[in-house]
């Protein structure tokens with residue numbers, strides 16, 4: 707069976723303040739490469755978050771289809787710009803939460819949480835509460851909390867946009883390290899061309915609203931300046 711995700715002619719509208727329909731996406735079709743990181747970039751309001759919300763099951767498309775093949779019934783997981791942790795739970799309890807809900811046996815749960823906290827470098831903070839953590843640390847907990855569920859696909863909506871430049875780079879490195887271990891399919895919304903070039907193997911540039919795909923650019927690490935120019939050209 708074919709693996710991965712395909713998005714076919716997805717259209718989505720919302721009701722505007724004057725009662726008219728506002729089209730966020732218009733017959734959007736694309737197939738993100740399986741097991742790779744794809745960056746989605748485009749003008750503000752062109753429907754990038756709407757697309758992630760439809761894939762994640764938080765919104766429904768008016769028409770069109772999103773096919774999630776060979777995911778064994780598992781759902782994609784989403785990471786937002788603001789980490790939204792459970793403030794009353796410790797770091798390890800936050801990471802454990804989803805596994806507990808899935809009734810994963812306690813021994814297995816603890817082992818998975820320990821491993822994930824090591825991956826994101828938060829072992830020393832396992833008993834801390836979210837309000838004791840910096841923004842970057844909270845985002846690492848948010849990442850650990852979804853990765854521990856071993857999702858086949860990760861949807862990331864400007865996850866590092868609120869962090870300062872140095873921390874953002876550290877988080878990008880962390881994402882790449884984790885991605886190398888898990889090889890999951892990632893859709894990553896960003897406004898930052900350099901971030902897209904650094905983390906992804908493909909950059910999809912959207913048109914103005916209603917969002918369609920203007921260009922799909924393969925990132926070749928030995929030809930970064932050509933890729934950069936192609937992205938800026940598509941964004942014009």
Ligand SMILES: Nc1ncnc2c1ncn2[C@@H]1O[C@H](COP(=O)(O)OP(=O)(O)OP(=O)(O)O)[C@@H](O)[C@H]1O
Nearest residue numbers: 720721728730749750751752753754755756757915
């Ligand atoms: N729940 C909603 N109700 C009404 N309009 C909405 C809703 N969600 C999104 N929209 C509208 O749909 C359009 C696309 O929004 P969306 O958030 O998907 O864009 P985006 O590309 O992610 O934008 P940004 O880059 O600024 O985050 C916008 O015009 C937005 O105002």
